[in-house]
Amino acid sequence: MLIGKPPDIPSSEITPQNVYREYLDRRRFIKTAAAAGAAALTADLIAPRAAFADTGLKTVPSPLSTTGEQLTSLQDITHYNNFYEFGVDKSDPAKNASGLPTRPWSISVEGKVAKPLTFDIDQLLKLRPLEDRVYRHRCVEAWSMVIPWVGYSLSELIKLCNPQPSAKFVQFVSYFSSKVEKWSGESQIFWPYAEGLRMDEAMNPLTLLAFGLYEDVLPNQDGAPVRLVVPWKYGFKSAKSIVKIRFVDKMPDTTWSAMAPSEYGFYSNVNPNVDHPRWSQKRERRIGLPFYDQWRTTLMFNGYSDQVASMYSGMDLKKFF
Amino acid sequence: MSRKTIIIFKTLTWIACLAPAAWLTWGAITNNLGPDPTAKLAFATGLATLRLLAITLAISPVRKLIPRLAWLIRFRRLLGLFAFFYATLHMLTWVALYSGFDVHAMLIDVTRRRFIMAGAAAYLLLLPLALTSTNWAIRKLGGRNWNLLHKLIYLAAICGVVHYWWQVKTGVLKPLDMTIVFAVLLLARPVIALAQGRKTRSAAA
Numbered sequence: 001m002l003i004g005k006p007p008d009i010p011s012s013e014i015t016p017q018n019v020y021r022e023y024l025d026r027r028r029f030i031k032t033a034a035a036a037g038a039a040a041l042t043a044d045l046i047a048p049r050a051a052f053a054d055t056g057l058k059t060v061p062s063p064l065s066t067t068g069e070q071l072t073s074l075q076d077i078t079h080y081n082n083f084y085e086f087g088v089d090k091s092d093p094a095k096n097a098s099g100l101p102t103r104p105w106s107i108s109v110e111g112k113v114a115k116p117l118t119f120d121i122d123q124l125l126k127l128r129p130l131e132d133r134v135y136r137h138r139c140v141e142a143w144s145m146v147i148p149w150v151g152y153s154l155s156e157l158i159k160l161c162n163p164q165p166s167a168k169f170v171q172f173v174s175y176f177s178s179k180v181e182k183w184s185g186e187s188q189i190f191w192p193y194a195e196g197l198r199m200d201e202a203m204n205p206l207t208l209l210a211f212g213l214y215e216d217v218l219p220n221q222d223g224a225p226v227r228l229v230v231p232w233k234y235g236f237k238s239a240k241s242i243v244k245i246r247f248v249d250k251m252p253d254t255t256w257s258a259m260a261p262s263e264y265g266f267y268s269n270v271n272p273n274v275d276h277p278r279w280s281q282k283r284e285r286r287i288g289l290p291f292y293d294q295w296r297t298t299l300m301f302n303g304y305s306d307q308v309a310s311m312y313s314g315m316d317l318k319k320f321f
Numbered sequence: 322m323s324r325k326t327i328i329i330f331k332t333l334t335w336i337a338c339l340a341p342a343a344w345l346t347w348g349a350i351t352n353n354l355g356p357d358p359t360a361k362l363a364f365a366t367g368l369a370t371l372r373l374l375a376i377t378l379a380i381s382p383v384r385k386l387i388p389r390l391a392w393l394i395r396f397r398r399l400l401g402l403f404a405f406f407y408a409t410l411h412m413l414t415w416v417a418l419y420s421g422f423d424v425h426a427m428l429i430d431v432t433r434r435r436f437i438m439a440g441a442a443a444y445l446l447l448l449p450l451a452l453t454s455t456n457w458a459i460r461k462l463g464g465r466n467w468n469l470l471h472k473l474i475y476l477a478a479i480c481g482v483v484h485y486w487w488q489v490k491t492g493v494l495k496p497l498d499m500t501i502v503f504a505v506l507l508l509a510r511p512v513i514a515l516a517q518g519r520k521t522r523s524a525a526a
Contacts, residue, residue, distance in 0.1 A: 187492045187493050188494065259490075280429070285360065289358075291349060291358035291359045294357075294359050
């Protein structure tokens with residue numbers, strides 16, 4: 001069946017939470033075992049501490065995690081990326097992003113705040129317990145994934161920034177270096193990549209500051225070491241590899257909206273009723289499934305209406321797309 | 322060029338031209354077309370169309386520049402028909418996969434989305450060329466009319482390249498390579514005609 005496929009998927013396809021937990025436990029065990037094996041083999045060569053270095057993240061479950069969806073494979077999540085600084089093909093970032101210098105890394109906070117701040121990445125990782133949050137991820141190009149992110153609500157960080165009452169929007173600026181990101185010239189985008197949210201959107205508990213996926217640190221091509229995840233908006237709103245957070249009083253410039261204002265709005269909420277000028281947004285292709293089984297019906301706010309719709313009540317979403 | 326060599330070359334051409342379709346079919350059956358098989362099928366068939374169209378368009382200028390390769394003309398129809406074959410598959414990915422055979426959705430696409438419009442135009446321009454590719458049609462039309470009709474391939478190629486540009490995101494320059502190839506192939510024609518006209522004139526003088 002090619003169209004009108006309901007979003008509900010057969011129960012056989014669902015990864016129940018306990019299976020997912022088992023998967024994670026199994027990964028933890030394998031990682032520990034592998035580290036132990038490596039230590040046994042190389043004990044004479046390297047310091048034990050290095051041998052036991054574990055890149056995995058300690059996480060806790062979250063009530064905000066999406067249930068009833070089959071997770072997209074780690075392979076697809078890490079080999080099908082839009083990260084134009086590393087090339088315009090979906091397979092480019094996996095090949096080219098290894099040079100992204102994820103340590104040392106810090107996020108500077110500026111603009112309408114009590115005082116400018118800088119957060120080191122290791123400080124950010126310890127700020128709050130890291131949660132497992134499965135979210136649907138809907139790209140504006142009409143494909144989608146289901147990704148088990150790791151992180152905590154952005155609001156936790158914003159509270160520490162003490163924004164002034166005049167701060168109405170938040171801008172997020174991504175890392176940019178034409179030396180590291182030699183492929184950034186493949187498109188005519190003005191770098192660095194910048195995205196933005198309205199203050200209430202940024203404070204919504206669903207808005208995630210993500211540090212990892214599949215209970216491990218973010219692979220470079222997925223926006224290491226820290227990125228935004230806004231699950232009810234098209235994927236490009238979720239800025240990767242963030243180096244700067246700026247609190248501002250006016251709607252900030254955002255990369256794609258500046259590139260093509262008629263195609264990408266500031267809000268860019270997932271909305272099956274507002275077509276992209278070049279394609280319908282009514283349906284989406286789920287990544288990693290056979291071609292005859294990919295299509296899903298796109299849900300309003302990507303299925304997160306309960307948590308976010310009230311922020312837009314009274315707004316004409318056709319106008320503010 | 323002996324008959325035997327032609328047969329060998331034609332066989333090789335068939336194999337080369339069918340290879341992308343075979344590879345895609347195998348990939349579809351074994352679910353091995355990458356993370357987004359639907360997009361892969363659409364992109365790969367579109368790219369094969371443009372490549373075959375470019376090779377088809379290269380034959381005339383090449384044989385004019387290198388008279389030794391005049392025999393290439395015997396491959397032009399085959400290559401052109403394979404370009405049409407992939408154009409058909411490409412169009413079918415839109416009809417079957419992207420539109421789910423929904424006529425209403427297709428009408429909206431064709432009337433509202435300019436990249437679909439350009440793609441549909443390119444296909445409709447190729448259609449009469451494919452239909453008049455038989456020896457019988459050439460005789461029936463007469464060489465002059467047939468040649469005139471088949472100049473539509475230039476327009477189809479331009480529509481195809483425009484379709485590609487309008488499909489990619491603003492600021493993405495991926496279609497540039499293909500655009501340069503087609504620009505060279507189309508500009509080569511008046512340039513060669515001009516150069517050879519001058520040569521003939523100076524020889525006559």
